[in-house]
Amino acid sequence: MEPGEKPKSKKSEYIAPLLAGALAGVSVDVALYPLDTLKTRLQSEKGFQKSGGFKGVYRGLLTVAASSMPTTALFFVSYESTKKVVSPLLPVQYAPIVHMTAAGIGEVLACVIRVPTEIAKQRKQTHAGIAKRSSVSILLEAYKTEGFRKGLYRGYLSTVARDLPFSFIELPVWELMKNMVKSHNDGKITSFQSALCGSVAGGFAAAVTTPLDLAKTRIMLAEHYTVARKLRIVPVLSDIYLESGLRGLFAGAAPRGTAFMLGGFFFFGAYDYCKAFVEEALDR
Structure with missing residues (x-):
């Protein structure tokens, strides 16, 4: 339990982050999809x-909307549960380690849902010929032609390798900034203040991890698994650097950083607001 927080019922400890994460995730993903x-x-x-330029920027939106709720719900239930278990085992000065551990476990579990979604979404975003096909048909074809691991979960490790560093940065920075605000506000923080903390944390983490996101995208968009299996994060990034230099490694950094700054603001603000609302309703 964080300093200044009231004890919560067993029911609210799990239901609140589940519902808050689901609502916050789907609202932000839909709003910032372009x-x-x-x-x-x-x-x-x-x-x-x-790959499509500025046309059809909402291709694959339904895929993301349908999967966003369970993905973010699973992440935050795992995150809050792990924090609750690990926090008593370490002194308070090791709080960043607690947050990193909780974020890591949450990301690994969330990627079980996120990776197939990413594959369908990114193919719809960049291949006009399959833009009108359903995400389910795209994933079924991937499964039939390339199998479970090679088709549905291609790029799983590169996605985890991208998302773990991101969460290792974003969540501890968010928690640290929130604690700084609380220390100057009698242990209290508003949803708006949490949103500002989330915006800074999200933008910073997105900028730092752009090369990893780039490698994951290239691996997922490879035409065939025989090509994709030869792609590894370090060789892919090395080739991009040799071809386009440092600027090439940060391709897409501007829209990614902007999305995560806006997303961090709305996501963490909505998460804290919804979580507090659900906790209050359940603890009455």
Whole structure:
């Protein structure tokens, strides 16, 4: 339990983060989806214009909307539960380690849902020929032609390798900034203040991890698994650096950073607001 927080009922400890994470996740993902599409096209090996340019920026939206709620709900239930278990085991000065551990476990579990979604979404975003096909049909074809691991979960490790560092940065920074605000406000923090903390944390983490996101995108968008299996994060980034330099490694950084700054503001603000609302309702 964080300093200044009231004891919560067993029911609210799990239901509140589940519902709050689901609502916050779907609202932000839907609102900022066009920026994600532009980022993916900037990172595509085919190039921005050949991948669709500014056309059809909502391709794959339904895929994200349908999967966003369970993905973020699973992440935050895991995150809050792990914090509750690990926090008593370490002194308070090791709080960043607690947050990193909780974020890591949450991300690994969330990627079980996120990776197939990303594959369907990014193919719809960059391949005009399959833009009108359903995400389910895209994933079924991937499963039939390339199998479970090679088709549905291609790029799982690169996605985890991208999301773990992101969460290792974003969540501890968010928690640290919230604690700084609380220390100057009698242990209290508003949803708006939490949103500002989330905006700074999200933008910073997104900027630092853009190369990892770029590598993940290239691996997922490879035409066939025989090509994708030869792609590894370090060789992919090395090739991009040799071809385009440091600027090439940060392709898509502007829309990605903007999306995560806006997303961090709305996501963490909505999460804290919804969580507090649900906790109050359940603890009455």
